[in-house]
Amino acid sequence: MRGVLCKVNIKDKKASEYQALVKANEPETNSFKNCILAFLVGGAICDVGQAFLNLYSSFFPKDEAQVLTSITMIFLGAFLTGVGVYDKIGAFAGAGSIVPITGFANSIVSPAVEYKKEGFVFGVGSKMFLVAGPVLVYGISTSILVGLLYYFVKLFPGV
Numbered sequence: 811m812r813g814v815l816c817k818v819n820i821k822d823k824k825a826s827e828y829q830a831l832v833k834a835n836e837p838e839t840n841s842f843k844n845c846i847l848a849f850l851v852g853g854a855i856c857d858v859g860q861a862f863l864n865l866y867s868s869f870f871p872k873d874e875a876q877v878l879t880s881i882t883m884i885f886l887g888a889f890l891t892g893v894g895v896y897d898k899i900g901a902f903a904g905a906g907s908i909v910p911i912t913g914f915a916n917s918i919v920s921p922a923v924e925y926k927k928e929g930f931v932f933g934v935g936s937k938m939f940l941v942a943g944p945v946l947v948y949g950i951s952t953s954i955l956v957g958l959l960y961y962f963v964k965l966f967p968g969v
Contacts, residue, residue, distance in 0.1 A: 844904050851903030855910045859883050880911060887912030891919040917941040 862882050866875035887910075890896035896916050900907040907913055921940040925933035939946065 847902065848904045848906030850906065851899065852906030852909055855883075855907065855912055858886075859910070883911050884915045887915030888919045891916045892923060896920075914942060914945075917945075 859879055859882075863875055863879040866878045869875075870878065887896060890899070890912075896907065896912070897920070900913075900916065907916070918938055918941070922934045922938040925937035927933060928937075
């Protein structure tokens with residue numbers, strides 16, 4: 811019985827030593843700098859989108875220009891992910907590269923590129939929505955629930 815207690819204490823001691831080692835070698839994060847970078851890069855991505863919207867608005871009606879802008883930004887996000895540039899932007903900007911629509915494109919294309927070597931069905935097809943899948947499921951589910959709630963509130967306005 812005594813040997814078991816000793817082993818547990820040794821394991822606990824090793825775990826605490828490991829945690830201390832991890833804490834000592836952990837890089838410090840500068841939250842203020844990270845927030846500023848995220849704001850600037852996210853804003854720059856949105857500025858690019860606004861430039862495309864302004865360009866497309868010169869040639870197309872507003873609704874079509876908005877759709878074309880979204881398509882262009884998704885394409886750019888997917889393309890930059892495919893050539894390995896968007897990952898570098900993400901490492902530099904953090905959340906500033908995730909929040910715009912280009913980040914959504916990145917979240918779909920990145921796993922597809924990573925698992926391409928496993929084939930199109932078991933690699934690309936099954937892993938493509940690894941990151942974006944839960945976002946889509948909960949986003950669509952929530953929008954359906956809110957739509958139903960809105961419908962029933964409008965159905966009985968006096969209640």
